Amino acid sequence: MILxxxxxxxxxxxxxxxxxxxxLPSWLATIRPPFAVIAVIFWSLIAPxxxxxxxxxxxxxxxxxxxGVIFGQHALALAFVAYITARQHLIVRNKTMFxxxxxxxxxxxxxxxxxxxxxxxxxxxxGGWMRWLPVLVAPLLWPLTASWQAHENRARx
Amino acid sequence: MSNAAASRNIPTRGAAAGLxxxxxxxxxxxxxxxxxxxxxxxxxxxxxxxxxxxxxxALASPAAAWQWTRATFEQREALQSENAAxxxxxxxxxxLALRRADLERENRExxxxxxxxxxxxxxxxxxxxxxxxxxxxxxxxxxxxGAMHGxxxxxxxxxxxxxxxxxxRVGPWSTEVILLSDPEHAVPVQIVRTGQRTLALGTGRExxxxxxxxxxxxxxxEGDLLVTSGLGGVFPAGYPVATVSRVRRDGGxxxxxxxxxxxxxxxxxxxxxxxxxxxxxxAAPAPALTxx
Numbered sequence: 001m002i003l004x005x006x007x008x009x010x011x012x013x014x015x016x017x018x019x020x021x022x023x024l025p026s027w028l029a030t031i032r033p034p035f036a037v038i039a040v041i042f043w044s045l046i047a048p049x050x051x052x053x054x055x056x057x058x059x060x061x062x063x064x065x066x067x068g069v070i071f072g073q074h075a076l077a078l079a080f081v082a083y084i085t086a087r088q089h090l091i092v093r094n095k096t097m098f099x100x101x102x103x104x105x106x107x108x109x110x111x112x113x114x115x116x117x118x119x120x121x122x123x124x125x126x127g128g129w130m131r132w133l134p135v136l137v138a139p140l141l142w143p144l145t146a147s148w149q150a151h152e153n154r155a156r157x
Numbered sequence: 158m159s160n161a162a163a164s165r166n167i168p169t170r171g172a173a174a175g176l177x178x179x180x181x182x183x184x185x186x187x188x189x190x191x192x193x194x195x196x197x198x199x200x201x202x203x204x205x206x207x208x209x210x211x212x213x214x215a216l217a218s219p220a221a222a223w224q225w226t227r228a229t230f231e232q233r234e235a236l237q238s239e240n241a242a243x244x245x246x247x248x249x250x251x252x253l254a255l256r257r258a259d260l261e262r263e264n265r266e267x268x269x270x271x272x273x274x275x276x277x278x279x280x281x282x283x284x285x286x287x288x289x290x291x292x293x294x295x296x297x298x299x300x301x302x303g304a305m306h307g308x309x310x311x312x313x314x315x316x317x318x319x320x321x322x323x324x325x326r327v328g329p330w331s332t333e334v335i336l337l338s339d340p341e342h343a344v345p346v347q348i349v350r351t352g353q354r355t356l357a358l359g360t361g362r363e364x365x366x367x368x369x370x371x372x373x374x375x376x377x378x379e380g381d382l383l384v385t386s387g388l389g390g391v392f393p394a395g396y397p398v399a400t401v402s403r404v405r406r407d408g409g410x411x412x413x414x415x416x417x418x419x420x421x422x423x424x425x426x427x428x429x430x431x432x433x434x435x436x437x438x439x440a441a442p443a444p445a446l447t448x449x
Contacts, residue, residue: 022216026291026363053174057181065205066212067290068297068326068333071198072188079185083178119294122193125340125361127294 009051013039013059021066030130033137036063037111040078041085041104042145045093046152048086056082070122077114081107097143105139203304206328213299213331217287224427278393280433282306287331291423293361296339298322300429303330311391313432319397319420320344320385321429334429337398337419338364346398347386351376354386357398357417364423366399368415373406375413383417390442393434 003011016039024032036059043051060075067074085092085107092103112132119126192198288299302308304327312324314334322336335342338359346357346368353375357366371377381401387394399417406413434441 018216023220023289029290029292048174053178053181057185060185066209067295068202068206070189071192072185075188076182076185079178079181083174086174118189122189125294127340127361130293 005047005050009043009047009055013043013051013055017059017062020063031133031137033141034108034111034134037078037081037108037134038104038138038141038145040082041107042148044082044085045089046149048089051082052086053079053083056080069124070118073115073118073122076118077111080114081111084110097146101139101142104142105135108135108138202326203328206303206326206331206333210328210331213288214301278432279435282308282431282433283428284332284431286427286429291363294340296336296342296359296361296363296423297325298334298336298429300332300334301330302431303328303332305329308332308431313392313396313434314429315396315432316421316423316429318422319399320392321419321421321423323391324431336423337366337421338362338423344392344398345386345388346383347394348377348401349382349384350378351381353377354388357383360416364419364421365402366417366419368401368417369412371413371415373411373413377401377404377413377415379404382420387442393432393441 013036016035019035020032040051040056040059043055056078057075060073060078061071063069063074063078064071088103092100095103112135116126116131188198282302284300284302286298287301290297290299298321300314308324308327310324310327313320314322314324320337322334322339322342324332325335326333336359337344337357338361340359340361342359343356345354347354353371355368355370357368359365360367368377368383379401383398383400385392385394385396385398397420399419401415402418403416404413405415
């Protein structure tokens with residue numbers, strides 16, 4: 001059975017969301033890759049018409065609700081990431097895996113910078129350098145999405 | 158297929174995508190502004206917390222199932238020895254309770270204070286931790302009791318060995334508990350040995366607190382017990398909070414650098430309790446000075 005793009009998108013994004021909020025021991029949580037962010041980047045890159053700014057906003061809002069932080073924080077950050085990715089998807093998709101990985105790192109930097117600034121503006125704890133670990137961890141995961149990218153490209157042909 | 162067509166690699170029109178992002182960004186900013194300004198979104202939060210509850214339970218279930226399995230297959234001998242130990246402990250506590258009743262009576266006579274008769278806590282509600290969020294930015298538990306069970310915002314939460322935090326956001330069936338070690342949490346404490354009062358702040362590391370407001374020459378040593386001072390209007394006085402684990406005195410700084418470890422094991426306690434106390438009791442929290 002082949003699922004439609006929308007269903008695949010919904011299922012993988014939900015799985016990524018669960019992985020991102022799953023309770024883990026502290027040390028594991030610190031180095032946990034931002035799965036939901038990667039899912040949003042992935043789908044904004046592969047199917048910018050289906051997943052894009054709207055997807056980023058929804059996933060972000062879900063994160064805000066689940067974590068109990070200020071409404072709109074992750075929504076804004078992820079909508080921004082999705083917007084840039086969807087905007088540049090034709091360029092980024094034709095890059096080598098290494099260059100794509102750099103792009104993902106840059107997007108995670110943008111995401112963390114936005115949430116970090118909002119934490120600061122609203123008077124919450126902003127954390128030390130460990131907050132920026134996802135910038136290193138997320139790109140490590142990106143090459144793993146390569147086979148799926150190929151699969152998605154084939155499915156659409 | 159229409160879905161496939163929708164996702165075909167057609168470049169999005171820049172202006173339309175930009176406009177859409179602008180709209181979403183504006184919406185997000187408006188949400189943040191409203192949320193930060195006032196309590197307008199509190200009822201929304203209450204409802205959403207209820208919606209998140211089943212997901213939290215589902216995510217917590219593998220760990221719960223594992224613990225249940227382990228408990229089920231635990232050796233008979235282990236259970237028997239634990240049973241024996243518990244019986245011994247109960248006898249011990251019964252003796253203590255007898256002695257205490259006597260002391261209470263004596264105290265009442267001596268001080269002629271009816272209020273001192275009973276403990277400051279009038280009621281407990283034990284609850285299970287169903288989700289935890291432990292990192293450098295947030296140290297929170299989500300527990301499976303909420304407004305429907307009478308939990309209120311700001312209520313003190315204790316674990317076996319001492320204070321563990323307070324209720325922060327109360328949903329209908331679940332409550333988010335901010336732990337002592339959350340970097341945004343502060344608890345007014347008192348050093349038992351000297352009576353010195355100060356604040357213990359969270360650090361973002363499990364069970365670790367810092368006392369950043371003690372002058373260099375303060376009499377504080379490793380091993381000193383810190384208890385709640387009863388100031389601040391949240392916690393009753395006299396509950397154990399932490400023991401001082403490290404004291405550093407740098408000539409360069411006017412303040413001593415004091416670290417403490419909470420007496421409750423924050424990464425291990427799966428069952429915690431909400432506390433109700435008698436407002437008229439001498440050890441009840443002093444009302445906060447500034448009205449909210």
